Each structure stands twice: as structure tokens, then as C-alpha cells.
Amino acid sequence: MLAAQPVMIVFRFLHVVSGALWVGSAFLFVGIIGPSAAEVGPSAGPLMSVAVKKRKAATIITALGAITVIAGWIMWFKDMNDYGGIGDWLGSSFGKGITTGAVLATITFFVGSFGVGRNVERLVSLGDEIAASGAPPTPEQAVSLGRIGAALEKHGKLDLVLLLLAVTAMATARYW
Secondary structure (H helix, E strand, O other), X not given: OHHHOHHHHHHHHHHHHHHHHHHHHHHHHHHHXXXXXXHHHHHXXXXXHHHHHHOOHHHHHHXXXXXXXXXXXXXXXXXXXXOOOHHHHHHOHHHHHHHHHHHHHHHHHHHHHHHHHHHHHHHHHXXXXXXXXXXOOOHHHHHHHHHHHHHHHHHHHHHHHHHHHHHHHHHHHHHO
């Protein structure tokens, strides 16, 4: 049984566990913590600063996404090879489902890394800069806060939708 080879068990473990943590942490931050911080305003700054700068939340979530995607593509290539090649693999319902999920997860990784992770780090740094000044934000800083916050919200929502579509495609691939 090829799927039970020890190396494939390791890749499946990495893929499933890091994927579960990736989806869960993305949901937590995009669905709960981010909107709560926006609602609370500047007083959320210290918590967000510790979570993002000290605890490296964005970096960890990005790493979980990378592990998930890399392990997934390694398994994808193994499965494609087991099916006899790309044509047979993509010609199968299972192959189409897994490939759809893999492509969506890969796109999600880049949306999350560049659209969410970098923007949350920029937003927290700007918030820290404003807090350190002891004054209200300058007009330029206020514009930047609004622009970064809007981009973060847009990319965060897209990230969650893509993640859920990727998980759905992979979870249902056997039934396509």
C-alpha cells in the first residue's frame, strides 16, 4: 500500500496538522481578532503589537501555510505519478478535486502572505509609531491607517474564502 509508506505518512501528517492550524488561526485573526481590534481602536494596539511583533503571529501563520502547501504538492506529485502521469491524474475525479484544492491553497498562501501578513505587520508598526509619539495620528498617518486597514480587511476576507474553498475541494475530492 503506497499511501502507507512512512515518508508519505509524515507528509500527510504535516499537511493535515499544519493545514488545520493554518485555517483555524486565519479564521481566528480575520474573523474575530482583527474586527475586534478595529472596533476597540488604539487601545488594542499593545495586544496586537505583542501578538504580531513578539509572538510572530503573522510569521507563524505564513509558515503553517507554507508547510501545508509544500507537503500537499509533494503528495500531489506522488499521487500523480501513482496514477501514471498528469493526463490520467487530471482525468480522474479525485485528481481534479485534489488539484483544485491545491491550486486554491497555493493562491491563498500568497494572498495571506502578501495581502494579510505584510499588511498586519505594517498596520501594527504604524500603530506603534503613533503610540510612541504620544500624539494623535497625523493626517498622513490617518490616511495610511485607513488604507492599510481596508487592504487588510479585503485580503483577509479573500483569504478565508479561498481557504474554505480549498478545504472543501480536498475534503470532497473522493466524491467528485
